[in-house]
Amino acid sequence: MATKTILNKEHINKIELDQLDRKERYTLFGLTVPYLALVLGLIIIPIGWLFYMSFIGRDETLSLENYERIWNSKAYFRIFKTTFQISILTTLICVLLGYPLTYFMSQLSNRWANICLIGVLIPFWTSLLVRTYAWLVLLQKKGLINSLAIDWGLWSEPIKFVHNTSGTLIGMVHIMLPFLILPLYANMRTIDKDCLKAAANLGATPTRAFWTVFFPLSLPGLFAGLLIVFVLCLGFYVTPALLGGGKVIMAAMKISDNIELYFSWGAASALGVVLLVVTMIILFIASKLVSIDQLGNRS
């Protein structure tokens, strides 16, 4: 008898617990409803709409003409090539500049680190257009940098910094750097310094301790930043338009051109779809090559 009561009690407890568990799950799900509604309303439906419209031809019927045009033209291929080239280069330069700086910041005391962070954030808060024009003023043929350098005899002919790829890269790196630094910094601050001490205790040189302990632990932050930078770069419009001098034509610029040229959403949508699909393929391959989840677990 006694055992049975206990079993019963356990059973009742289990039901009670299950109910509570379910209720909690529903509440948690309820909390995500606003966000899910937004994602559905602002991302899923519009992207579905975009896909649909990319199959609408000029005569408003279903057709593949928008994709045929992209497939048959060398110009579109080159534009996509430029888009990815510029995005990859910008990301690489951001990593080369941003990683050492963030590492340096993560080793500072809180006070100094915060001062450095403000230094990173101030340009981040300035309008993108203003910063882009500022580069134009600084870097053009008779701009500040060329005039000063020629006055000081550093070089005799003005160097063409802007209206080409280098100008575009300078502008874009400047704009994207905080997007790399911020997630990376958040990650590096959480790395336990005792791990490095332990490595030193086991006889690792500072360089070895950095590469075998600190660097792998910072990878999740680095990849997060890298992805944000890369994906944002793919959609750049203003900076390449102003600093590229028409020599750097990226997908976003062609999308805008096509709306004007074809008077149809389809011609522009198809470009957006191709860009989206190619980006997803690249990200998929990248995630297979470096398993981001695993990196996350290790930290």
Add this chain to the structure above:
Amino acid sequence: MNTMKNYKNIAMTAVMAGMLSLPSVAIAKDLRIVSWGGAYQNAQSIGIFQPAGEAMGITINEDTYGGISDVKLMVKSGADKFDIFSSGAGSCASGGAEGVLEKLDYSVIDVSNHLTGMYSDYCAGADIFSVVAAWNTDTYGENGPRSWADFYDTKKFPGSRAMRSKVDGQLETALLADGVAIADVYTVLDSEEGINRALDKIRSIKDHIDVWWTSGAMHAQLMKDGEVDMTTGWNGRFDVAKKDGAKVSYDYKTGIMDWEGYGIPKGIANKDLAMEFINEMMKPEYMAEFAKYITYGPTNKKTYELGLIPDDLARALPSHPENAKHQLTISQDWYAKWRTIAAEMYTEMMTE
């Protein structure tokens, strides 16, 4: 459950707030007009928009826009952003063909004194401008490229060049440089081979093209900053830049004439008022005042006949007979037929 409800409410409120803020209702006796910004819109604003608004007792709100594609975006998405836009004749024609513009009512808008062909179903012509070859007088003095052959001759005129990043008004320069007579330009361009002939001519100087400009403000700035030694561009912008101290000059012998006017997006609430306002803007006194701020000629013949423009200014305008006689006039028909194909071929050339 309560929390869930709250979140739902917040989400609903957010969505509804978003929907409410979308269509802004225009108040009558108030017109919104958009143009290209810079020296051009400045001249329109001082010379035409504001005084014409005052004369009719209405408030004119101005903004800039990005061209006929903005009109299309606005009409197709049902937004209500502006009532009148300033636009090239060709863009209006294509917008009209796409059904996003109101047909202009010429029983309201008086064009009886307009120059022949300077108004169309969807565009009431307001000014005449020229695409010219402008040069930096620091580099070439007074002996700059006075013909398109000079512009394309990198031996005789070494130096950096700029051309437009869009096809409009550019292929003509290449054919004129290639020795095609003014009368034959559009006949030659009337085939893909002809377009390729023009593109090949541009390809031959591509290494010398430092910048592909995207707006009038940009090519004016390029000349002001001495960023390039010569560029294609709109005459009035160069004159304004010159007034501001830029070392720039041009010759109407390179001129390619085109005209600009006003159009109305389809379905706006203030359509009738917009028509009346365009009619007001067609009056010669506004066109004369406008020309004082930027050297673009009037489409209304009365402006000359009434002697509203001083002789020395008249001589500086693209449409003055002495200047017009050298010039090719842009063919709207050619652009209606070939613009899309030519634009893709032009982009292809640019990205090579």
